[in-house]
Amino acid sequence: MxxxxxxxxxxxxxxxxxxxxxxxxxxxxxxxxxxxxARHWGKHAIDSRGVVKFFKYRYYFVLLAGRNRRELSEQEQKIAALSQVITTSIFCLFVITVLLLVIYLIKSSLGIDIFSNYSFGVWSWFKGLFK
Structure with missing residues (x-):
């Protein structure tokens, strides 16, 4: 040929x-x-590939994730920084929420009332999970 x-x-x-x-x-x-x-993309931390059949059609998917080794443009660097700030903020918000919940449950288990005759209902809900 x-x-x-x-x-x-x-x-x-x-x-x-x-x-x-x-x-x-x-x-x-x-x-x-x-x-x-013969482009060699290297190994990825996550390399998931598969096929999903939907009625008479078949669709393939590829999920690749790993460390970015490319040189980023100025706009890509700004987007990456913004994404990092948003991700870090969401993670911190989640951790703080879980810590507040744990502290509230400990306070409630010790019978300490911050507001007399008022409850958020979290302690009752939590105790109901284990009945």
Whole structure:
């Protein structure tokens, strides 16, 4: 098979002027195809791939996650910083909420009332979980 008939190589060649296309030898095109097609993305911390059948159609999914080793543009750096602030804020809010809940449950188990004759109902709900 002629390497120039390969769809990947043909697509590559179509994006350049005709006189440049003709300067490539078959050997050069073969090595270019190998170099372009053999991208090595490395190992990912999370690499999940699968297929889901939905009625008569099949859909594939790929979930990749890992450390970003690319150089980020200025806008990407701003988005990454904002995402990090939002993620950290949500995590801190979650931890603080859980700590307040634990402190409230400890206070209630010791019978300490902050407001007399008033309850948030959390202690009653918590005790009801274990009945």
């Amino acid at each position: 002629n390497i120039r008939n390969d769809p990947a190589v043909n697509s590559f060649l179509q994006r350049m002027p005709k006189k440049i296309q003709e300067t490539f030898t078959d050997e050069q095109l073969t090595h270019l195809k190998l170099a372009i097609g």
